Amino acid sequence: MIGSTLARAARPVAARQQRRGIVNWMTNYPDKVMEIKKVQMKGGTCQGEYNPTWLKQEGDTLTLAFGAILVAWGTVSCSVGMYRLATGKGKKD
Numbered sequence: 001m002i003g004s005t006l007a008r009a010a011r012p013v014a015a016r017q018q019r020r021g022i023v024n025w026m027t028n029y030p031d032k033v034m035e036i037k038k039v040q041m042k043g044g045t046c047q048g049e050y051n052p053t054w055l056k057q058e059g060d061t062l063t064l065a066f067g068a069i070l071v072a073w074g075t076v077s078c079s080v081g082m083y084r085l086a087t088g089k090g091k092k093d
Helices: 002-017 021-027 033-041 060-087
Strands: none
Touching: none
16 A cells, blocks of 8 residues: 555656756757767778878868967967077066
């Protein structure tokens, strides 16, 4: 008797637990692993310098250019700072 009462009381709770609401988009997110893997495996995986894997997906060249610009800007800024330290120029009196 107690078992059947508890079973009836537990059914609505189990049904409510499956309504995810705010995280539903995460649990039903489409799986694109094989699609990305096909792009990465295109032309083989041992390409070395001629066809690197980190440049195979769309948008990779933009990311590379952004990173290269940041590195170049940092290098120039550092060089200018070292020059100013060595020669004493650019001081604030």
